[in-house]
Amino acid sequence: MTSKLTIANWKMNGNLEQIRNLLSQLFQDTAQIAHSREKVVICPPYCYQSFVIGRLAEFGWQLGGQDCSRYTSGAYTGEISAEMLKVIGCRYVLVGHSERRQHHHESNALVRQKMQQALKAGLTPVLCIGETLQEREAGLTLKIIENQLYESMAEVNTEQEFVVAYEPVWAIGTGRVAGIQDITQVHQHIKSLLVQSNPLFESIPVLYGGSVNGQNAREILSLGEVDGVLVGGASLKADEFTTIIAAAAQTNEKINL
Numbered sequence: 001m002t003s004k005l006t007i008a009n010w011k012m013n014g015n016l017e018q019i020r021n022l023l024s025q026l027f028q029d030t031a032q033i034a035h036s037r038e039k040v041v042i043c044p045p046y047c048y049q050s051f052v053i054g055r056l057a058e059f060g061w062q063l064g065g066q067d068c069s070r071y072t073s074g075a076y077t078g079e080i081s082a083e084m085l086k087v088i089g090c091r092y093v094l095v096g097h098s099e100r101r102q103h104h105h106e107s108n109a110l111v112r113q114k115m116q117q118a119l120k121a122g123l124t125p126v127l128c129i130g131e132t133l134q135e136r137e138a139g140l141t142l143k144i145i146e147n148q149l150y151e152s153m154a155e156v157n158t159e160q161e162f163v164v165a166y167e168p169v170w171a172i173g174t175g176r177v178a179g180i181q182d183i184t185q186v187h188q189h190i191k192s193l194l195v196q197s198n199p200l201f202e203s204i205p206v207l208y209g210g211s212v213n214g215q216n217a218r219e220i221l222s223l224g225e226v227d228g229v230l231v232g233g234a235s236l237k238a239d240e241f242t243t244i245i246a247a248a249a250q251t252n253e254k255i256n257l
């Protein structure tokens with residue numbers, strides 16, 4: 001088992017003043033926690049990335065993008081390429097987040113192209129998948145997960161890395177976290193699908209996201225099938241995010257014993 005990743009997805013939140021304060025507070029509060037620094041990733045809005053990378057560099061945390069274009073370059077107003085993210089200092093990029101799938105009608109085929117671009121640029125894509133409430137209630141969760149994973153996963157060569165994030169749509173921003181058994185079942189399913197697709201994918205990290213907070217992080221992170229968390233709302237609150245980092249650090253300490 002590898003050390004657990006903690007990724008903050010700030011989405012479209014915060015102004016410069018709030019971000020400055022949040023980072024200062026986080027650095028201060030987590031300074032005494034013996035956590036693996038490269039295992040904490042912050043995904044700010046594009047316009048704050050230069051500012052954030054300057055602060056993260058001194059602390060050893062990683063920078064991530066929230067999305068990237070399916071194109072390499074060209075006349076695509078408003079788009080940001082994976083290569084641009086790499087140049088500014090990103091190591092990770094989210095692709096296929098359910099908010100992109102929902103509000104921007106991103107299909108699996110499109111997400112696949114984005115993941116391909118990310119890999120080509122040398123970034124580690126975090127491929128997000130998850131079922132809606134209707135799909136869960138119709139008993140389709142495992143099938144939807146399989147379709148999304150296989151249809152949106154780009155071809156990956158042996159030197160490239162990627163991460164999968166299971167984010168049930170109904171758990172995002174709702175305060176309704178998936179049950180421990182549900183998380184375990186879906187993560188086991190994702191891991192077995194990955195291995196079926198390529199035995200080398202046995203070590204691909206599978207993260208959980210959806211209403212993770214300071215109260216539930218420890219239990220979720222203690223699961224052997226969960227290789228980290230992708231955190232939205234709680235990553236904007238210094239005390240909550242510090243507790244989540246502390247929970248990951250404690251789990252990692254046990255793993256590394």
Ligand code: 13P
Nearest residue numbers: 009172173210211232233
């Ligand atoms: P919340 O943690 O706010 O539910 O958001 C989860 C998410 O979408 C992270 O990408």
